[in-house]
Amino acid sequence: MFLEIRDIKKSFGQGDSFVEVLKGINLEINRGEFCVLLGPSGSGKSTLLNIIGGIDGADSGDICIEGEKMSNMNEKRLTLYRRKHLGYIFQMYNLIPNLTVQENIEVGAYLSDKPLEMEELLRTLGLYDHRKKLPNQLSGGQQQRTAIGRAIIKNPDILLCDEPTGALDYKTSKEILKLIETVNQKYGNTIIMVTHNDAIKDMADRVVRLRDGMIRKNYVNEARVSAQDLEW
Ligand code: ADP
Numbered sequence: 158m159f160l161e162i163r164d165i166k167k168s169f170g171q172g173d174s175f176v177e178v179l180k181g182i183n184l185e186i187n188r189g190e191f192c193v194l195l196g197p198s199g200s201g202k203s204t205l206l207n208i209i210g211g212i213d214g215a216d217s218g219d220i221c222i223e224g225e226k227m228s229n230m231n232e233k234r235l236t237l238y239r240r241k242h243l244g245y246i247f248q249m250y251n252l253i254p255n256l257t258v259q260e261n262i263e264v265g266a267y268l269s270d271k272p273l274e275m276e277e278l279l280r281t282l283g284l285y286d287h288r289k290k291l292p293n294q295l296s297g298g299q300q301q302r303t304a305i306g307r308a309i310i311k312n313p314d315i316l317l318c319d320e321p322t323g324a325l326d327y328k329t330s331k332e333i334l335k336l337i338e339t340v341n342q343k344y345g346n347t348i349i350m351v352t353h354n355d356a357i358k359d360m361a362d363r364v365v366r367l368r369d370g371m372i373r374k375n376y377v378n379e380a381r382v383s384a385q386d387l388e389w
């Protein structure tokens with residue numbers, strides 16, 4: 158199994174502000190799978206992504222990547238995992254304002270020994286003709302494409318996407334989801350994505366739904382998400 162999430166528990170706060178966010182999450186994801194994570198606001202989706210991404214620690218449980226436990230990784234190994242094997246995109250694009258599209262993507266390439274070929278990637282992203290522009294000369298969708306490029310140029314094993322279309326209109330969102338699907342098919346990256354956009358129903362290999370700190374649904378391929386599934 159490529160990625161195993163084993164009995165992950167996580168709480169925040171103390172006393173009156175104590176909240177048990179993840180109450181024992183178990184999930185297995187195959188290499189190359191496109192997995193969508195659904196659930197109401199506050200159900201722990203971002204928390205789970207951050208634990209998989211090694212930027213937050215679980216209280217108990219473990220993440221195993223190709224059989225290697227994250228809890229056994231020393232700091233150097235964990236840094237390597239985050240730098241080389243993991244890409245992350247967020248609702249905020251977080252581009253560097255004084256760098257061009259191509260230069261922003263190059264930032265990601267510095268993290269890899271074997272970055273993808275720039276021109277081909279720019280064309281895949283639909284950014285080739287915009288490569289010399291600065292972020293403030295781009296639409297929101299083009300800025301997110303640039304952020305995807307920065308995450309993907311190192312050809313990460315895992316791409317974590319936390320509501321990547323949250324700031325975009327429906328049509329642009331659909332284009333971005335399509336692009337992530339193309340990336341998944343072309344480069345074979347394993348994708349775990351939080352989204353509320355119903356266009357995802359044709360793309361996901363696996364649909365996982367969180368509620369009250371537990372996985373309430375986990376199903377493969379038929380992946381026809383009902384409108385109910387996408388309610389907040
Ligand atoms: P989602 O992404 O599904 O909306 P989150 O994972 O962001 O949910 O948050 C789940 C719960 O955990 C929320 O109640 C949130 O307030 C709480 N939470 C998340 N991160 C922290 C933190 N660093 N400190 C305290 N509470 C947090």
Ligand code: MG
Pocket residue numbers: 202203204319
């Ligand atoms: Mg969130």
